[in-house]
Structures are given as structure tokens and as C-alpha cells.
Amino acid sequence: MRIAIASGKGGTGKTTVAIHLYQYLSKLLDDQIQLIDCDVEEPNDLLFIPDAVNIYENTVFTMVPEIDTAQCTFCKKCSDWCEFNAITLVKNLEFAEINKDLCHSCGACSLACEFGAIREYKNPIGTISGYKTTFGTGITEGRLRIGSSMQTSLIRELKKQTASNTVLQILDAPPGTSCPVVETVSGAAYVILVTEPTPFGLYDLKLTVDLLNNLKIPFGVIVNKAGLGNNAVYAYLAANNIELIGEIPFSKEYAESYSKGALLNNVPEELENIYLKTAERLLEVTGIKK
Amino acid sequence: MKTIITSTGNNLQSVFDPRFGRAGWFCVYDRESNSTNFIENSFKNVNGGAGTKTSEMAAELGANQVISGDFGPKARTMLEKFKIQMVILEDEGLSVQDIIDRINKN
Numbered sequence: 001m002r003i004a005i006a007s008g009k010g011g012t013g014k015t016t017v018a019i020h021l022y023q024y025l026s027k028l029l030d031d032q033i034q035l036i037d038c039d040v041e042e043p044n045d046l047l048f049i050p051d052a053v054n055i056y057e058n059t060v061f062t063m064v065p066e067i068d069t070a071q072c073t074f075c076k077k078c079s080d081w082c083e084f085n086a087i088t089l090v091k092n093l094e095f096a097e098i099n100k101d102l103c104h105s106c107g108a109c110s111l112a113c114e115f116g117a118i119r120e121y122k123n124p125i126g127t128i129s130g131y132k133t134t135f136g137t138g139i140t141e142g143r144l145r146i147g148s149s150m151q152t153s154l155i156r157e158l159k160k161q162t163a164s165n166t167v168l169q170i171l172d173a174p175p176g177t178s179c180p181v182v183e184t185v186s187g188a189a190y191v192i193l194v195t196e197p198t199p200f201g202l203y204d205l206k207l208t209v210d211l212l213n214n215l216k217i218p219f220g221v222i223v224n225k226a227g228l229g230n231n232a233v234y235a236y237l238a239a240n241n242i243e244l245i246g247e248i249p250f251s252k253e254y255a256e257s258y259s260k261g262a263l264l265n266n267v268p269e270e271l272e273n274i275y276l277k278t279a280e281r282l283l284e285v286t287g288i289k290k
Numbered sequence: 291m292k293t294i295i296t297s298t299g300n301n302l303q304s305v306f307d308p309r310f311g312r313a314g315w316f317c318v319y320d321r322e323s324n325s326t327n328f329i330e331n332s333f334k335n336v337n338g339g340a341g342t343k344t345s346e347m348a349a350e351l352g353a354n355q356v357i358s359g360d361f362g363p364k365a366r367t368m369l370e371k372f373k374i375q376m377v378i379l380e381d382e383g384l385s386v387q388d389i390i391d392r393i394n395k396n
Binding site (some may be wrong): 089 | 333336337338339340341343345346349350352368371372383
């Protein structure tokens with residue numbers, strides 16, 4: 001079973017919640033849990049678990065086209081078909097080039113070309129790495145190559161490579177509501193939306209709620225940095241009958257530990273109780289047996 | 291020698307557009323014939339690849355030089371490949387005509 005952690009707004013605390021739930025659910029579920037960092041543009045989960053040990057690293061490739069100028073007639077059909085403006089053709093200079101960072105590997109140009117001028121080669125888009133941790137079954141991380149725009153493909157491959165693991169999986173999603181987030185949450189049994197009680201947090205929360213309602217995936221909300229901002233988020237949750245799974249109070253010391261990567265050391269008792277309660281509630285709503 | 295000046299509108303009184311890939315219009319100025327031609331930038335609102343595609347447009351128009359406020363990394367790479375000179379002009383609210391006058395004064 002997969003549970004995704006998403007947010008809409010960035011910086012609300014997805015990573016914080018993900019690593020704590022990984023830790024506390026490990027206790028409740030006798031280590032039968034895996035953490036998957038799907039925030040491939042900035043995978044941060046491992047920063048907070050410095051004793052994690054790397055087990056493997058696989059490079060992920062997509063097929064990217066290139067143009068053989070000897071065959072190309074510069075008819076521009078491929079470039080017209082390209083939704084991503086990745087193809088540049090200048091007939092008078094006999095110049096034909098495909099920008100591999102703009103290309104989404106959709107294959108349309110290969111189909112469009114009637115002159116056999118396009119062939120495909122393997123282009124690395126990122127890596128998938130496995131780490132062993134002292135609790136749980138470990139962390140799998142996707143890491144996008146800098147400059148690549150293939151987040152969604154990398155996340156899809158990350159989910160594929162971890163699909164055979166039967167333990168509960170926590171997926172730490174990227175921020176936002178676009179394709180990489182849709183890819184991360186699709187197939188999840190439940191989504192935890194982490195928000196903050198600010199107008200920005202609420203605005204983006206609403207967008208994400210719309211997305212999940214569209215995808216018909218059940219979800220609940222954790223309010224992080226509680227005590228900041230205003231009460232509008234609680235009014236919204238009540239008015240829309242959305243489950244509040246937990247509330248994490250704002251604390252400056254906590255933010256300082258975060259910045260040092262030391263979140264999981266010396267968790268204050270108050271916070272530990274909140275996370276344990278949140279983890280228990282999560283097991284209840286998802287029907288997972290301890 | 292053909293120079294492209296990025297412009298916010300379609301005539302000589304239009305204000306200079308400091309953006310290249312996202313410029314509203316291109317003024318193609320031909321020094322030999324002292325003529326201008328305004329072309330709308332159809333890539334100004336694309337999601338990605340505006341710099342690449344406008345550079346392609348500049349090459350197809352046979353430009354030797356482009357005057358704009360700045361050039362993004364993709365545009366720079368492309369324009370270098372096409373051996374089109376990039377000229378960066380500070381945005382002082384000049385009109386396209388002002389810039390052409392400056393070119394001719396030099």
C-alpha cells in the first residue's frame with residue numbers, strides 16, 4: 001500500500017512529516033515500511049538520516065531523438081509536431097538540432113519524419129538509489145539530472161522499481177499540483193496533505209484538494225507550523241468535511257534543528273506524542289493493521 | 291547587414307523590449323537598404339523553448355546581429371552557433387527609431 005505526502009505550496013513540511021512518519025510508523029509496524037523520495041528535483045529526505053547506507057544506484061534513461069542532416073529535407077514537419085519547441089531547423093544553414101533538455105521523449109517527431117532522418121539514442125535523466133536505514137526497510141530516492149525536465153518519467157520509473165516491495169510505502173511528493181505530483185499520488189491508497197495556516201498555504205491546499213477530488217483519492221490534512229497565520233484553514237477543513245489528521249505546532253528551535261539536518265535527534269516529547277497520534281490515526285483511516 | 295531589434299510593438303515609435311525570447315515583436319533593420327520590417331514573435335507565450343525558437347527565427351531571417359536587453363542561456367547557445375552577434379542594451383525606454391538612429395550615428 002502506498003501513502004503519498006503532498007502539499008501544493010512548497011516549504012509546508014512534506015519532508016519533515018515524511019521522515020517523522022517513516023520513523024514512527026517503523027515503530028508501530030515492526031519496521032515494515034519504506035520511504036520513497038519522489039521529490040526528484042530536490043530529494044531531501046536523506047539529509048535527515050545521515051547514517052543511511054547506500055546499497056545501489058541505477059541510472060535512468062529515456063530515448064531522445066537526433067536528426068541526421070544528410071537525410072533531413074528541412075520540411076519542418078517534426079518541428080511543427082513538437083509540443084515542446086525542442087527542435088531547431090534552419091534550412092539555409094543546414095542546421096538541425098534537438099535540445100535534449102526540452103525534449104519530453106514523446107516520439108512524435110520520429111512518427112512525423114517521412115525521410116528516416118530521426119534516430120533515437122539513450123539520454124540519462126537521473127538516478128534511482130536505495131539506502132538502508134537503522135529502522136524501516138530503507139529509503140529509495142529518485143534524483144533528477146540537473147537540467148532535465150523529465151521529472152514525471154523518473155518518478156514513474158521510481159514507482160515501477162519499488163512496486164514489488166509489499167510493505168507500506170510512504171511517498172514524499174514534489175510540491176505543486178502539476179504532472180510530477182499527479183504521477184506521485186496516482187495509485188496511492190491515501191494522501192496526506194501538509195499545509196500551513198497562512199493564506200498561501202490555504203490557497204495552494206485548495207488547489208491540491210481539487211486535484212485529489214478529481215483523481216478520487218482519499219486524503220486528510222496535517223497542519224504544520226500551527227499557531228502561525230490565521231484560522232482560515234480550519235474553517236475551510238470544517239466547511240468541506242476534510243479530516244484533520246494532525247497539527248504540528250510552530251517552533252523556532254525545531255526550525256533550527258531542521259536547518260542543521262538534526263530533526264530526528266531529540267524530538268521533543270510533545271512532538272513525539274503528536275507524531276505517534278498522527279501515525280495511529282493514519283493507520284486507522286487507511287485500515288492498515290499493526 | 292541585418293539587425294534585429296526587440297520591440298514591444300509593430301512600428302518605429304514602439305518602445306524597445308528588453309526581453310529576447312519573450313519579446314512582443316522583432317524589428318528587422320537592413321542597413322544597406324535602410325528599411326525595416328516588423329514581425330510578431332509567435333513564441334512569446336510558449337511554455338518552454340522561447341529562446342531556442344526565436345533564435346531559429348533570427349537565423350531564418352538572415353540576421354547578423356540582435357539587439358535586446360538580455361539573452362537567456364538557450365538563446366545564447368543557439369545564437370552563438372548561428373554566429374549572430376548579441377548586443378545587450380540597457381532599458382532606457384528608447385523607441386526602435388532611437389536605436390536605429392544610434393546605429394546610424396556610429
